[in-house]
Amino acid sequence: AQSVTQPDIHITVSEGASLELRCNYSYGATPYLFWYVQSPGQGLQLLLKYFSGDTLVQGIKGFEAEFKRSQSSFNLRKPSVHWSDAAEYFCALNNAGNMLTFGGGTRLMVKP
Amino acid sequence: EAGVAQSPRYKIIEKRQSVAFWCNPISGHATLYWYQQILGQGPKLLIQFQNNGVVDDSQLPKDRFSAERLKGVDSTLKIQPAKLEDSAVYLCASSLFQNTEAFFGQGTRLTVV
Numbered sequence: 001a002q003s004v005t006q007p008d009i010h011i012t013v014s015e016g017a018s019l020e021l022r023c024n025y026s027y028g029a030t031p032y033l034f035w036y037v038q039s040p041g042q043g044l045q046l047l048l049k050y051f052s053g054d055t056l057v058q059g060i061k062g063f064e065a066e067f068k069r070s071q072s073s074f075n076l077r078k079p080s081v082h083w084s085d086a087a088e089y090f091c092a093l094n095n096a097g098n099m100l101t102f103g104g105g106t107r108l109m110v111k112p
Numbered sequence: 113e114a115g116v117a118q119s120p121r122y123k124i125i126e127k128r129q130s131v132a133f134w135c136n137p138i139s140g141h142a143t144l145y146w147y148q149q150i151l152g153q154g155p156k157l158l159i160q161f162q163n164n165g166v167v168d169d170s171q172l173p174k175d176r177f178s179a180e181r182l183k184g185v186d187s188t189l190k191i192q193p194a195k196l197e198d199s200a201v202y203l204c205a206s207s208l209f210q211n212t213e214a215f216f217g218q219g220t221r222l223t224v225v
Contacts, residue, residue, distance in 0.1 A: 006154075
């Protein structure tokens with residue numbers, strides 16, 4: 001069975017500071033991995049995706065993520081956080097044909 | 113390109129009543145998903161369609177929930193009868209194929225009182 005774990009439920013960073021959100025997955029083969037962001041009252045917006053190839057992927061809004069097979073991780077990073085980045089972030093896994101499984105989410109708060 | 117459309121945006125019902133949600137996916141998208149998102153949790157897949165066939169409904173409480181996707185386009189999700197624990201946001205998503213990125217609608221917030 002596949003699963004996604006986001007160890008940090010809440011993270012608070014200061015505006016302008018760097019950010020890293022953790023995501024660990026469990027799956028027997030190379031998965032398709034995604035990061036989504038959800039603002040209050042909104043649906044989920046895709047930030048970036050990893051299917052194959054270069055393990056460092058760039059997304060929208062200045063986000064990037066790195067796939068590390070040896071660590072079963074797909075952490076999301078941003079070098080300088082803006083107040084508008086405050087939201088909930090979800091990591092998700094697709095096992096190449098079936099279920100898109102989400103982690104529990106990390107709520108990001110940004111201090112001025 | 114129009115996004116995934118869902119209606120209604122909000123719904124309040126009493127327990128034991130029935131409710132239905134509607135979803136119109138992005139044109140041409142073969143795969144359609146319904147997710148339940150309880151406050152403070154990640155989305156949980158209820159059912160996945162490929163065209164008008166069901167791919168996965170293992171987490172759908174079939175004694176009270178039903179879903180259909182007639183003609184492989186629009187979909188409806190129904191709850192009958194509703195329970196208090198069904199209070200959640202119901203998200204519809206679609207993707208071009210099963211293993212491509214999913215695009216989400218804004219969701220329907222259901223409150224059961």
